[in-house]
Amino acid sequence: MNMNYETKRLELKILPDIAAGQTLQFYLDNKEIFEKYEVDRPKNFYTFQHQKTLLQCEYNLAVKQSSARFWVYVKGYPQQIIGTVSLQDVRRGAYQSCSLGYKFDHRIWRRGYAKESISKCIWIAFEEMKLHRIEAQTLPENKPSRNLLEGLGFAWEGTKRQSVKLHGAWRDHEVYALLAEEAKLLLGWL
Numbered sequence: 729m730n731m732n733y734e735t736k737r738l739e740l741k742i743l744p745d746i747a748a749g750q751t752l753q754f755y756l757d758n759k760e761i762f763e764k765y766e767v768d769r770p771k772n773f774y775t776f777q778h779q780k781t782l783l784q785c786e787y788n789l790a791v792k793q794s795s796a797r798f799w800v801y802v803k804g805y806p807q808q809i810i811g812t813v814s815l816q817d818v819r820r821g822a823y824q825s826c827s828l829g830y831k832f833d834h835r836i837w838r839r840g841y842a843k844e845s846i847s848k849c850i851w852i853a854f855e856e857m858k859l860h861r862i863e864a865q866t867l868p869e870n871k872p873s874r875n876l877l878e879g880l881g882f883a884w885e886g887t888k889r890q891s892v893k894l895h896g897a898w899r900d901h902e903v904y905a906l907l908a909e910e911a912k913l914l915l916g917w918l
Contacts, residue, residue, distance in 0.1 A: 742798060745783040745787070752779045754812070811831060824861065880914075881914035
């Protein structure tokens, strides 16, 4: 797995800790939207130092291929992050699977950037990391996320009841999955 990839319009990068200012700005710009879907953050989450520490940890996990968070940029605009796509909880051995996570700046929604960058990460997971399965979860009311996953070929598998505590309440998650063989057919890798 490489640390940088490109698509037709985008660059996906695993960032070093010197980019903490950019990641902090991305989170601050989207705080109101992201907070609805995220577990409670530590008090220092929105600080340069915390973002620097997170980037250091993420970089080390990527080197070990146990996780990979790619930060997404529009080509030609290296100063502004527009999103992030992550392959988390990589399980080897009999599982060969991971979980997919993603967030995109609300100012660039409906331009196809999420689908384009997630498609590249699906290719990385299946072709380079040789995984068999990618799982993704979304809150039931998050219709745009469900539509995105279905548009990428993910199949709905069911509901994980009260699987995460968000802002003091246990919430259900809808579970979607994509298998390597399906992705190759759906996304044209044959």
